Amino acid sequence: MSEGPLPKEGTAAPTRQAASRAVPFRGGGFAPSSHRAAAWIAFAAVIAAWQFGSSMGYIHPLTLPSPEEILTALADLARSGDLWRHLSASLGRLAMGWSLGTLAGLAVGLALGMFSIARSVGLPFVSALFPIPKIALLPLFIIWFGIGEPSKVATILFGVFFPTVINTYSGVDNVARSLIRMGQSFDMPTRDIVFKVVFPGAMPAILSGFRISASIAIVLLVAAEMIGAEWGVGALVLAAGNLMQTDYLIAGVVLLSLIGLTIGIVLSRLEALLLRWR
Template identity: 50%
Template sequence: MSDATLPDTATPRPVPFRGGGFRPVAKRGVGLAVFVVLLLVIEWGTRAGWIGNLTLPRPSDVGAALVELYQSGMLWTHLGPSLARLAVGSLLGISAGIGVGVLIGLFSYIRAGLVPLVAALFPIPKIALLPLFVIWFGIDEGSKYALIALGTFTPTVVSTYGAVDNVDRALVRMGQSFGLGWWSIVRKIILPGALPGILSGLRVSLAIGIILLVAAEMLGAEHGIGAYVLQAGSLYDLERLFAGVVILSALGVVTSWVIGLVEKRLLRWRG
């Protein structure tokens, strides 16, 4: 066979990469564009009469209420106490939840004793316990801290021991085969492997904490976003009411963004 009849293998042809498609790709500006379009549609609908003023206020009027709240100084008067309550209550509940969740994931006797208790507490509407906490801790800050702490504790426990359970046991056996001790396996394999699931669970826990914060501030709080929303609702001031809702929504977005930054910093090893 002559060289002219041989296939040309000197020039390799590139093979398309087939491993993509399931990895999330950031699309900057898409979420903001959707949000802006939605606001424009609502603004147009309220001005054209398709949406009644008693149903939704104009976004421009809500923006004016936010500007007035900021210029009057009342924004920080209400937002400051809310942030403090959310920070203290969530810190207590999440810290305890991560600790208990890790213990449940590591020790069988603790799992057998505490999982039924957590399963019994988890479906209870925490808002229903607010009057009980008022009796126990008083109507001041203690009852609000306790409600937020309990509300963030149970989902954090569930997500934490679920994340520990999902750590690849092949990695644990590999560590044992290399002679690592129990504490080294926990510190170097189990906790880093469970960290993504724990951080994902924190998004849900903090969202629940914000919901319970509003409920707690609607009972016996002079200042706070929940008290502001309650006052606006009692006066049927929809612009101020939705301004409070926007602040709560922004608070949720900011907490999720902060957790995202923590994930990028702590989970750089995932690549």
């Protein structure tokens, strides 16, 4: 029986050291990281290009004011005290509506995910009401609660409630059943299974729902404040638009963007705190 071709003259056979060479590790997983410097550089580049275009006359100030004019408008609002009045009114409504809608959504979402009767009865109602545009219900809330604060808070609450329910229900439903059965096998109390197994397992989906509901809350806040509100960022944007004061209008948009950015940072810190087990 032939033992295979011999190595050609001048070529060395594979050595034991080469055969036992370590294979590089390739299983690092998909773990993207954020680079804060890149974000700040991108922001600075966009603002610099915007200011350059405005200074050179490429961008008309009535169409899009320059960053310098927007900063001047914000400074004027701060000096007059109107900036704090608008911000405090908007933040109060946002905090109240988002908190109440989130608490109600968490309770209903957990019930839908854990109990058969609640799922059978509640899920069709949630599926039917979720697609309704919440802004369209604002006139109805005004009829029910009046034109004051309750109608604005109710609009935000209603808009926050449904995405929180959907994400909480989906997160609970996707928890590995083997973990729940393991807890039951070791005679863990139901309360411990809920708070030590189900709730932590559903937390990534719940926090994702928080981000979605926070964005929806800001949109509904602006819509609610444009109807019958004296103070609030939405009222500021509406009044500036009616008077063609685009610098104040964009200043209001910048305030809304800062609110959303702040909420995003807080939620990122919350994720890092609650999802350390990942």
